[in-house]
Amino acid sequence: MAKALKKQVLGRGLSTILKDSKNKSKLISARKLNSILEIDVSKIDVNPFQPRSTFDKEKLDELITSIKNIGLIQPVTVKNISKNKFQLISGERRLKAFKELKIKKIPSYVRNADDNESLEMALVENIHRQDLDSIEIAISYKRLIDEIKLTQEELSLKIGKKRSTISNYLRLLKLNPIIQSGIKDGFISMGHGRAMINIDDEKMQINIYEKIISKNLSVRNTEKLIQSLKKEGSLKIQDKIQIPSNSKKNITKLEKKINKKIKVVFNKDKSGKIIIPFDSIEDLNSLNKKINE
Numbered sequence: 001m002a003k004a005l006k007k008q009v010l011g012r013g014l015s016t017i018l019k020d021s022k023n024k025s026k027l028i029s030a031r032k033l034n035s036i037l038e039i040d041v042s043k044i045d046v047n048p049f050q051p052r053s054t055f056d057k058e059k060l061d062e063l064i065t066s067i068k069n070i071g072l073i074q075p076v077t078v079k080n081i082s083k084n085k086f087q088l089i090s091g092e093r094r095l096k097a098f099k100e101l102k103i104k105k106i107p108s109y110v111r112n113a114d115d116n117e118s119l120e121m122a123l124v125e126n127i128h129r130q131d132l133d134s135i136e137i138a139i140s141y142k143r144l145i146d147e148i149k150l151t152q153e154e155l156s157l158k159i160g161k162k163r164s165t166i167s168n169y170l171r172l173l174k175l176n177p178i179i180q181s182g183i184k185d186g187f188i189s190m191g192h193g194r195a196m197i198n199i200d201d202e203k204m205q206i207n208i209y210e211k212i213i214s215k216n217l218s219v220r221n222t223e224k225l226i227q228s229l230k231k232e233g234s235l236k237i238q239d240k241i242q243i244p245s246n247s248k249k250n251i252t253k254l255e256k257k258i259n260k261k262i263k264v265v266f267n268k269d270k271s272g273k274i275i276i277p278f279d280s281i282e283d284l285n286s287l288n289k290k291i292n293e
Contacts, residue, residue, distance in 0.1 A: 036075055039086060039108045041098050044078055047088045064097045072098075075107035086110070134190040135180050138169040145170075146261055168194060176202045179209050188212055191219035195226055204229075258290045 066073075076091030088095060089111065098106045132140075144150050144158075152170075156163040172183065172193050179196065182188045192212055199205050208229075212222055251264055254274075263275040278284045 036107055036109050038105045039078065039110075040104055041095060041106050042104075043084055044076070044086045044088050044095060044106070044108070045081075046092055046095070047090070060093055060096060060100075063093055064100055067094075067097050067101065072107055075109045077109045077111060079111055133184050133186075134169065134172060134193070135184040138172045141166055141169055142173060149259075149261075171197045176205045176209075179205060182209060182213075189219060192217075192222050195219060195222045199226070257293075258287055260287070 072094065074091070074094070076094050077089040078086040079089055081087045086108070095106060141155065144155055145152065150158065152163050152166050155161075155166055169190075172180065172190065174197055175183075175193055179188070179193060183190060183193050188209065192209075196205050196208055199208070208222070208225065211217060211225065217225065247264075251262065255262055258276070260276055260278075262277075265272045265275070276287060278287055
């Protein structure tokens with residue numbers, strides 16, 4: 001009975017691969033990387049870089065049913081971190097499903113990957129998921145830009161999305177965290193969020209958010225509300241200041257020199273400020289040294 005279930009779960013294609021005598025070595029260290037192996041689920045640690053913060057129970061149950069009925073369609077992806085120990089790169093729901101089904105081993109694609117590559121693969125895989133919410137996508141984009149050191153143009157080429165699309169998602173992260181949670185939980189849409197992006201006053205953002213919820217406003221009606229508030233003068237909208245092209249080049253040059261993404265704020269009178277993040281006193285001292293070199 002157990003053997004029949006195992007055969008059903010793996011599927012004929014994967015089980016054929018896994019039963020190949022070449023894949024039956026007992027020592028993980030002797031196995032080739034970048035190959036499909038059958039690995040004990042207890043030897044796979046979850047990915048610490050997993051961008052997804054929540055897992056939909058209903059969808060997990062659907063996956064469990066699917067695996068029961070037609071088998072595992074795609075192996076999980078892991079990297080070998082020590083002898084007989086692996087770290088998950090992508091496929092946490094599939095791993096959870098196997099644990100729920102009490103199946104001891106799961107087909108796994110083993111890859112050579114450092115931490116940055118693991119993060120990149122996990123983020124890119126999640127970006128292409130249909131059930132990822134707008135805020136999770138925005139956070140994934142930001143992490144790819146900040147932690148993998150990608151520009152929006154490079155990210156656009158890597159994931160096959162227009163730069164304007166990426167920019168629209170990233171702008172959602174400027175909203176008050178309460179509104180971000182509202183988008184994440186489905187109380188309002190990404191369109192509602194985009195309508196409020198250029199509102200400078202966070203209290204006004206929250207007031208509009210509450211009106212959207214209480215009056216069940218559409219995106220179009222939300223835009224009309226914001227326009228009417230703007231005409232009344234009760235709403236302060238952020239002025240969009242175009243950064244000169246020569247200044248952009250200098251900003252990029254500085255970012256490369258200090259190996260950090262910086263934020264530049266321009267005012268109408270061409271004054272402004274540069275914001276450089278740092279992680280610790282040591283990091284601050286290192287930045288100071290790089291800037292003064």
